[in-house]
Amino acid sequence: MNRNRVLLHGGDVVDGTGAERRRADVLVEDGRISAVADISRDVDAPVMDVSGSVVFPGFIDVHAHDDLALLRPGGVEPKVMQGVTVDVVGNCGHGCAPVATDPRMQASYSGPVLGRFPESLPWRGFPEYLDHLSATGLRTNAVALVPHGALRASISGYARRPLDARELARATRDLDEALERGAAGLSLGLMYAPGDAADHSELLALARVVAARGRILAAHIRSEGDDIAGSLRELLDIARRSGVRVQLSHLKVVSPRNKGRMPEVLALLDDARSEGIDITADVYPYTAGSTTAAALFPNWALADGVPGLLASLDTPSERAEIVASMHRPWQQQENNFRALGADGILLAGFRQPGNERYEGARLSGVADERGEDAAECLCRLMTEERGELTVVMFQMDEADVRTALSWPWSLIGSDGLPVQSPYTHPRMYGTFARVLSEYVRERGLLTLGEATRRMTALPAERFRIPARGVIRAGAAADLVVASPERIEDHATFASPRRFPEHVRAVLVDGEFATLDGTATESTAGALLPIERSTA
Structure with missing residues (x-):
């Protein structure tokens, strides 16, 4: 049996072009898609039965x-x-x-x-x-x-x-x-x-x-x-x-x-x-974003980077000026601390002993526990953690x-x-499953074909990545096998580090990167070339 080939048999295909699902098998050979058709299981290749699932472009x-x-x-x-x-x-x-x-x-x-x-x-x-x-x-x-x-x-x-x-x-x-x-x-x-x-x-x-x-x-x-x-x-x-x-x-x-x-x-x-x-x-x-906590401070305080900000926070008069600025609107940069309030900001990245209990907590809760003004509390936390905090902001x-x-x-x-x-x-773990489960299946905001195009062929076109984002003969075998009727995003703001369910397999350049929901040891990925077109 030819181990450089694999047949994904018995499922449907959503090919990335915007077309809706259709019945087809996908034959992969030497990292490329060699055929998309009704293919006999007798082909000289290992066969994965993907009945009840859809094969998507990666x-x-x-x-x-x-x-x-x-x-x-x-x-x-x-x-x-x-x-x-x-x-x-x-x-x-x-x-x-x-x-x-x-x-x-x-x-x-x-x-x-x-x-x-x-x-x-x-x-x-x-x-x-x-x-x-x-x-x-x-x-x-x-x-x-x-x-x-x-x-x-x-x-x-x-x-x-x-x-x-x-x-x-x-x-x-x-x-x-x-x-x-x-x-x-x-x-x-x-x-x-x-x-x-x-x-x-x-x-x-x-x-x-x-x-x-x-x-x-x-x-x-x-x-x-x-x-x-x-x-x-x-x-x-x-x-x-x-x-x-x-x-x-x-x-x-x-x-x-x-x-x-x-x-x-x-x-x-x-x-x-x-x-x-x-x-x-x-x-x-x-509905929430996330970034470095340094972005909650006015950029003029970062003229010498985070070390400069920390030096200013260690100087009472300069810290007072920064805190006052955090309570005022800024000219162009959005003052997210003022706009959202301490209750709209979650904190992460704590490494100092005693601070680990604040991981994932709202700034308002930490400030209340410490008996501090929220802006002053954030300043002290930044100093304690040497500036290396991440925030999640409900914006x-x-x-x-x-x-x-x-x-x-x-x-x-x-x-x-x-x-x-x-x-x-949770977007680190759930973005693509959430699009399919929440905005395609549950809300009907996008069709399955259109959502797939936005995640595959259109990005490949915009970033000029050749032979990716579509399922057709000759394209690279970056593929996902999943059930759109069952796929579930389990990553939440309360418990963000959870993988989705019902993603059966992921192939990167024809090698299984995951199989039956379990990661393999494949390292088939690479830096991809960009088409050398000119304006």
């Missing part, structure tokens, strides 16, 4: 933060177990490459998003990071964006100013080299230091480099709250003037006072598309989430944080 997580987790044993298991076969990393400007002028600042600021950094990194520039991914067998395939924050930090650290002419020339040169070596595009994190210090001319210059290479610009805009319209217009002007293709990161509207504004946002996006701006977005199917309205998911140009991205703390946002 899901593509267009918004991942698994830059380091890909290289950590078990780091991306939550993705693989829900059917993710391609991880797009480097989002929101956060990254582990290029390495910052002060690596400790990078590790302390981005660690609560990417997971703990190792003591030293075996690369400096972004091409070296790509080389490292290429040389490593991975549990899932990877596509990498150049993170603007890390690019900037490698040149000017966390300086609170625009890049000067010499620095900008280096940034465009380093970006172009990374794109030439295989990066899929550039990601902006304009809510985060140091990317928020970039001016319009810097962003436009970098966008033009991306456009010239035919790659994509993924953007976490400056504000997703009060100033969301202005922040979107900034991004759209960059796209208009550069011609770059744009992926709007985690399409959402935050804070209770902005409830119901999603139609306004989609009207701006539809107008932009009508004008010829090539923009799509990604959405995660939850969005469910109706706005549904409206965002309904937009025809929205893709699915988890925005999951692969942190090693006991508590994390």
Whole structure:
């Protein structure tokens, strides 16, 4: 029997094109799909009976933060177990490459998003990071964006100013080299230091480099709250003037006072598309977000990164100024502490003895227990934990989430944080199962065929990943076997680290990464090439 082949027999296929399910068998050979048809079980290949299940293309997580987790044993298991076969990393400007002028600042600021950094990194520039991914067998395939924050930090650290002419020339040169070596595009994190210090001319210059290479610009805009319209217009002007293709990161509207504004946002996006701006977005199917706790502080306090913030928090007069600022609205950056209140913020990442009991607790509860003002309590916790805390923030309205998911140009991205703390946002474990169970089966918001297209073929097209995202002869054998009638997302805010049920198998490049709900030891994943088309 030919062990380089496997026949998935007796089930249905949803091929990723938007078409609904149909009866077909799938023959896999040497990492590729060799036939999609009614195939006899007598074929010279092991046969997996998938009766009662659907074979999907592998899901593509267009918004991942698994830059380091890909290289950590078990780091991306939550993705693989829900059917993710391609991880797009480097989002929101956060990254582990290029390495910052002060690596400790990078590790302390981005660690609560990417997971703990190792003591030293075996690369400096972004091409070296790509080389490292290429040389490593991975549990899932990877596509990498150049993170603007890390690019900037490698040149000017966390300086609170625009890049000067010499620095900008280096940034465009380093970006172009990374794109030439295989990066899929550039990601902006304009809510985060140091990317928020970039001016319009810097962003436009970098966008033009991306456009010239035919790659994509993924953007976490400056504000997703009060100033969301202005922040979107900034991004759209960059796209208009550069011609770059744009992926709007985690399409959402935050804070209770902005409830119901999603139609306004989609009207701006539809107008932009009508004008010829090539923009799509990604959405995660939850009403809470998650990020580093440092994002709850004004960015001017992060001029010297998290170490600088901690030094200020240790100085009573400076801490008082920071606390006062947390109770005031900010000009562009959304003040999530003020908007959500302490009851809307959960905490994670505690390592100090005595603080572990706060894992997954609301800031309001911790402040009450300690008898402190919530802002003062957060400041003290940051000092105690040396700034390495993650927060989960209940920011969005469910109706706005549904409206965002309904937009025809929205893709699915988890925005999951692969942190090693006991508590994390459930989207790391449940995003793709939740789309299928909650928004296809239960709510009927999307058809099965359309939801699959948003998780497979459309992402492959947007990020120009060849031969992925569809089930057809000749395509790579990234496949998921699951039952859409039974699939269940068990990851909740109360118990987030739970795998979904009824994902029977996941194949990465023709090898079983999971089988019967159990992970294998396969490391068939790799850094994927990007099509070398130009604008």
